[in-house]
Amino acid sequence: MKKDKLHIHWYPGHIAKAEKQLKSQLSLVDAVIEVVDARLPFSSCYDNITRLLGEKPRLILLNKADLTDSAELEKFVKSLKESTSFPVMCSDAKNSKDLNAVIKKVIELSEPRIQAIMAKGLLRRPARVMVVGMPNVGKSSIINKLTKSSKTKIGAKAGVTRQQQWVRINPKLDLLDTPGIIPMKQEDQVRAKKLAFVNSVSENAYSNEIVAKELLGLLEQKYPQQVKDFYRIDNIALEDIAKSRNWITSKGAFDIERTAVFVLRDFREGKIGKFILDEI
Secondary structure, eight states: OOTTOOOOOOOHHHHHHHHHHHHHHHTTOSEEEEEEETTSTTTTSOTTHHHHHTTOOEEEEEEOGGGSOHHHHHHHHHHHHHHHOSOEEEOOSSOOTTHHHHHHHHHHHHHHHHHHHHHTTOOOOOEEEEEEESTTSSHHHHHHHHHHTOOOBOOOOTTSOTTOOEEEEETTEEEEEEEEEOOOOSSOHHHHHHHHHTTOSOGGGSOHHHHHHHHHHHHHHHOHHHHHHHHTOSSOSHHHHHHHHTOBOTTSSBOHHHHHHHHHHHHHTTSSOOOOOSOO
16 A cells, blocks of 8 residues: 555455345344444444344444543434434443443343244243444444453354354343444545544554544644644644654654654544544
8 A cells, every 4th residue: 555645445345245244143133232433423333234234223332432522422412313213322431331221222122022022922032132333443342341240151042153152241131242343335535534543444554644644634623722732732743743742763853653653542542632523
């Protein structure tokens, strides 16, 4: 890949394979938790999620909400509820205080299918749920938080593929502990850049310098004062940040690569500020 251009690419075969695997997993569950990065409430959603899930009940979970401005995020929560007609909740990347509400909601979403099963003369069983989402939006962290207090592996079920691993969260909920990874299509490179900003794209796919410059350009449009205050600079540029930190190479030039790495890290860890990069 050229160093002066950001381009994220997935082969069509990769997308088809991932979607086929996801559909096979979806057939096993009653409801789905779709994890979205709260800093990209729209850009980290999968365009074809409705086609993939069909009529499957879904909870949209805006993860890493603690890295955003809560008042601004509430506008996106409202927008997603209106546009999808699905429940939308927020999740903290660092603690589990919101999990009881999440568990309660997915059990509620699963109830119609369980009632349909019971209407056929079968016994009530726990709700079966899986977690899906774009790469690196926090699916595994959600699964880990859900399973932390309950390590009960219940393995294969009758009529369920043996490779699928289930965990009993409580007597009313079983979780398929393999996250469903939805690959990103490459046509929208503006969106691809945003996903790179939040580390939802492999670092092998881009130059840190290019991505950091793009990020600073966007932050300068939306949150200029917070960036200037954090780095104690008047002009938002990698060179100015390197100068303010006295990051100089052995040849006496500004260490742009080191600066770019730190800018991306500072943003991803919420050190610069609490931001949302999408627009309503």
